[in-house]
Amino acid sequence: MILKAGPQPGDKTAGRWHHPDMDRNFTARGNHDMGGLPGGEINRDEHDFALWEKRVDAMMMLLTNKLQIMTVDQLRKGIEALPPDAYEKMTYYERWIASVTNTLLDEGVISADELSSRMAEIEARGPETGGAG
Amino acid sequence: MARFSVGDRVRVRAVFPPTPPTHVRTPYYIRGHAGVIERICGAFGNPEELAFGRRYGPKSTLYRVRFRQADIWPDYEGAADDHIEIEIYEFWLEPNERENAA
DSSP: OOOOOOSOOOOOOOOOOOHHHHTTTTTGOTTTTTTTOOOOEEEEOOOOOHHHHHHHHHHHHHIIIIIIOOOHHHHHHHHHHOOOHHHSOOHHHHHHHHHHHHHHHHSSSSSSHHHHHHHHHHTTTTTOOOOOO | OOSOTOOOEEEEEOOOOOOSSSOSOOGGTTTTTTTEEEEEEEEEEHHHHHTTTOOOOOOEEEEEEEEEEEHOOTTTOOOOOOOEEEEEGGGEEEEEEHHOOO
């Protein structure tokens, strides 16, 4: 069964409460806000996290708890602000790192120059060895 | 101090979208719907302010609100007394005047 998220635009079923703003701003559903929409197949396979994913998680813990540079809600806001196309294609931790990066740039914690030179440095280092390097 | 008590009839504000654009924890599908306060969860930081990194603003009371599934989904096929409970911040709720007056 597929449930339609209600109220639907123009839905003026007898006795059904209807607010004019629902029609006017119907496009305002956030791309991420998909409760009630068809979800498709759910992949129930267990999987291990890649090293980089664990690092992203660890970085977020440091930023929110120890350093208090960012909040979990800021992470969410950044993820929800991703273009719909990017949001669909990115994996869970890709969304995280995109949001963390944008937030740290916005807040002036890192500069675009610092980020790009560090990325070039890491790329030049060659493939990940699995160590802390 | 909580504005609503357990059993109060409330309605979720019909705001589409929130202004300014921020992180909102009230799902789209529940906005504008009428429910009943099931419990008071406590007072927590406002996620819509926390989303801008503002950690120390006033807290807001969070409620668990109970809705009839059949009210939410026009084509709901489950049992008539099925409910959904959603945790919603106080500033997203208003008294359901229509039903309170009835």
